[in-house]
Amino acid sequence: MIDTDTLLKQINAERMADCLWALVRTPSPTGHEQEAASVFADLLAKAGARVHMDHTLPASPSVIGRLTGRRPGPVLQLAGHLDHINIPHAPPQKDGTRISGRGSADMKNGLAGILEIVRILNETGRRFPGELLITAYGLHEAPDGDSRGLQNLLQNGVKGQAAIVFEGPCDAAAIMANGMAIWTLTVTCSEPPCHELCTQTDPFELPGIVAGIVGALRQKNQQAKEQNKTYPLLPPASFFIGQMHYGDFYNRLPGRCFMQGTRRWNPDQTFAMIQDEFRQLLNSLALPEAVSAECAWMLVGDSYAIGAEEQIVKCLQVSYERLHKKPLPVRGHSSVTDTCRFVNYGQIPAVLWGFGTDTGHADFEYVTLEQLVRSCRVALLTVLNYLAGS
Numbered sequence: 001m002i003d004t005d006t007l008l009k010q011i012n013a014e015r016m017a018d019c020l021w022a023l024v025r026t027p028s029p030t031g032h033e034q035e036a037a038s039v040f041a042d043l044l045a046k047a048g049a050r051v052h053m054d055h056t057l058p059a060s061p062s063v064i065g066r067l068t069g070r071r072p073g074p075v076l077q078l079a080g081h082l083d084h085i086n087i088p089h090a091p092p093q094k095d096g097t098r099i100s101g102r103g104s105a106d107m108k109n110g111l112a113g114i115l116e117i118v119r120i121l122n123e124t125g126r127r128f129p130g131e132l133l134i135t136a137y138g139l140h141e142a143p144d145g146d147s148r149g150l151q152n153l154l155q156n157g158v159k160g161q162a163a164i165v166f167e168g169p170c171d172a173a174a175i176m177a178n179g180m181a182i183w184t185l186t187v188t189c190s191e192p193p194c195h196e197l198c199t200q201t202d203p204f205e206l207p208g209i210v211a212g213i214v215g216a217l218r219q220k221n222q223q224a225k226e227q228n229k230t231y232p233l234l235p236p237a238s239f240f241i242g243q244m245h246y247g248d249f250y251n252r253l254p255g256r257c258f259m260q261g262t263r264r265w266n267p268d269q270t271f272a273m274i275q276d277e278f279r280q281l282l283n284s285l286a287l288p289e290a291v292s293a294e295c296a297w298m299l300v301g302d303s304y305a306i307g308a309e310e311q312i313v314k315c316l317q318v319s320y321e322r323l324h325k326k327p328l329p330v331r332g333h334s335s336v337t338d339t340c341r342f343v344n345y346g347q348i349p350a351v352l353w354g355f356g357t358d359t360g361h362a363d364f365e366y367v368t369l370e371q372l373v374r375s376c377r378v379a380l381l382t383v384l385n386y387l388a389g390s
Helices: 005-006 013-024 034-047 104-124 148-155 206-224 270-286 309-325 339-344 367-386
Strands: 050-054 061-069 070-083 099-100 129-137 162-165 173-177 179-189 239-247 256-263 293-302 331-334 350-352 365-367
Touching: 005 367, 013 099, 013 104, 013 350, 013 367, 034 050, 034 061, 034 104, 034 129, 061 104, 061 148, 070 104, 070 148, 070 256, 070 367, 104 162, 104 365, 104 367, 129 148, 129 367, 148 339, 162 339, 162 367, 173 309, 173 339, 173 350, 179 206, 179 270, 206 239, 206 256, 206 270, 206 293, 270 293, 270 339, 309 350, 309 367, 339 350, 365 367
Parallel strands: 070 129, 070 162, 162 350, 173 331
Antiparallel strands: 050 061, 061 129, 099 365, 179 256, 179 293, 239 256
């Protein structure tokens, strides 16, 4: 029988910090994760896992590791992305309490947690049933990433019976999330741009049309807010306009307007449904013959929901309550994470467990060593409970 108290005492903050430091010092902007993948693969092999590199996407290879227990049992997947957003950050820094640098909180801290769990289970004799499947991949961060790294693995059957994604909340078990897509709308008038005094048409025709589109989107957004909430754990669906670009000179008649924003939806809708809804909205505006509106979409992540009774959810809750002496609530998650890929494409239950993501994407991104240890304790106990069938 596994002595979980003894294993929990094996968690080493300094060792986790060393692994995180090695990863944070290795830049890995989306689409350029080769070096970070090699660093993680080397650390994972040293931790005791059998490691394989998948180079299907040469600029964004994936790392696959396996740690097999002493007897048959379930396969639990521990997963995380290698890339970070391509926004400048101050050089990485390390002191006795925290590590800062781009990617430290999103989500190389979680990768350091995976390495610590693998190392502890390997060094203590692998006295667990089943197998840990470790996957790390790139191309996660939108808009440069399209999730092909993880989807390639799932399409090739590289998946467990359940998964923990090592980012997100560390104070709740996320069992659902809204979907999100980026829409880009281009409204074009066939009348060529010219001086405002030279045009033969009403120079305010295109602005009026654009104003009508904005008004229709705002109305749809308000309707979404007022609808009865089928998913009370989630915020309502939304239509958001993030940017508009119209014209190029103060007295020229513009011939084009560029608009871009997000569309978020609850699990009772699909990406195909929201695209069709947007198309119907544009058709309902009856645009003049001289005006066209073309919409392009980028799916960031589809909506999903799993049951609160899933074993991986219960194991996470039991582990948290044992260590923190209070219940871990279930809730929805607002951001798009890889859990939607595991649930929708991999067809397996997945939960998030973060290692301190509050500063992810911030101007100053960091994680404390205290948070690393605190989250790792819950994650390690969750892994043991799931593999043991508890």
